Amino acid sequence: MYKRVILKLSGEALAGNSEKSFDNDTINKIIKQIKEIINNKTQLSVVVGGGNFWRGRSANPQMDRCAADQIGMLATIMNAIYLCESFRINGIDAVVMTPFAVGTMTEQFSKRKALDILNEGKIIIFAGGIGHPFFSTDTVTALMASELEADAILFAKNIDGVYDSDPAVNPNAVKLDEIKCRDIVEKNLGVIDITAASLCCDQKIPVVIFGLDENNGIVKAAMGEKIGTKVTV
Numbered sequence: 001m002y003k004r005v006i007l008k009l010s011g012e013a014l015a016g017n018s019e020k021s022f023d024n025d026t027i028n029k030i031i032k033q034i035k036e037i038i039n040n041k042t043q044l045s046v047v048v049g050g051g052n053f054w055r056g057r058s059a060n061p062q063m064d065r066c067a068a069d070q071i072g073m074l075a076t077i078m079n080a081i082y083l084c085e086s087f088r089i090n091g092i093d094a095v096v097m098t099p100f101a102v103g104t105m106t107e108q109f110s111k112r113k114a115l116d117i118l119n120e121g122k123i124i125i126f127a128g129g130i131g132h133p134f135f136s137t138d139t140v141t142a143l144m145a146s147e148l149e150a151d152a153i154l155f156a157k158n159i160d161g162v163y164d165s166d167p168a169v170n171p172n173a174v175k176l177d178e179i180k181c182r183d184i185v186e187k188n189l190g191v192i193d194i195t196a197a198s199l200c201c202d203q204k205i206p207v208v209i210f211g212l213d214e215n216n217g218i219v220k221a222a223m224g225e226k227i228g229t230k231v232t233v
Contacts, residue, residue, distance in 0.1 A: 002151040004043040004118065007034075008141040009156055011051035011079050019069050021052050022082055029034055031090050033218040038092070038121060040224055045114075045124040045148065047141040048083060050075025068131035076137065077102060080127035087123060098128035111147050118148070138193035146203045153200065153207045154221045155192060160211030161229035162191050176232050181207070200233065207231035 004030050009030070018021030037044050051214075053075035057068045080096045084178055087094035095117050096106040106127070107113065117124055129135055140154075145153050159167070160175065167173040181201040185194055191209060208221045210228025220227045 001040065002042055003018075004150045005037075005152050005154055006045050006047060006141055006145045006148070006150045007154045007156065007218065007222075008047045009049065009212075010137075010158075011049040011075065012054060012158070013156060014048070014079055015052040027083065027086050028090070030212075030218065031086060031092065033216060034087075034123065035090065035092055037222045038123065038218050040223070043118040043121075043151075044222065045118065045126060046083065047126045047137055047144060048076055049137045050079055053078060055092065056224050066133040073127075073129045073131070076127040076129065077106065078135065078173055080125040081105060084125055087125075088168070092123060093121070094123040094125055094215065096125045096127055098126075098200060099131035100128060102128070113198045114148060136193040136196065138196035139199065142196040142199040142203075142205070145205050148201060150205060152221075153205055154218065155207060155208055155209045156218060156221075157210040158212065159189075160192075160214060160226070161209055162189065163232070176229050177226070180230055181231050181233050183229065200231070204233040 014022050014027055016026030034044060050072050054072050057063045077098060084094045084096050097109045097114060098106040099109050101108050114124055124193065126140060129140050130143065139155055162176050162179050163173040164176060165173045181197055184191060184197045185201065188194065208228055208230055210217050210221050217227060
């Protein structure tokens, strides 16, 4: 069992299979698992993406990259506030932290404040990226895990692990139980952002990549059970 983990959720995960920005049934299933994890005294933080609202320059390829990424940062904050309120409704205390001030809607990140929140048994939802363009939410996840000295990062994906080739192209692709972090970087596998993978290698933070749809998958990953693919350092 890990003592402190960071869970990465994509924005699309909050939408589930619906055409809406949020699917409450999906979100409540995620929260039910998170509640079980914190009841077992594991400290948990969430990094949330913004893909249910915005994906890069997909709306307009001529957009300036910096402006597009800024919109994406704001999308993650909307998701974080919605997720925080969903936690509250389910009886869980949560705090949204961002790298920059967002009025009174979020707390500005500091390591000491974040650790105090976790030690109080609350959830932290990180949003707003790092406050600068060109960095993915995968990289933010690795950065937060490094700063908070997390035991592991849990990547809940729409695919159930890392494969030796693209399973969407190769029906004979084989899922790997384990893979070295350096292999993800050197082979440019793309299952997580290369910058994030490099940081995990440098800081020796193990990663678990698993399918969000797997029954009780988040709990299994947080408890250290065999699930998905473990990225070793």
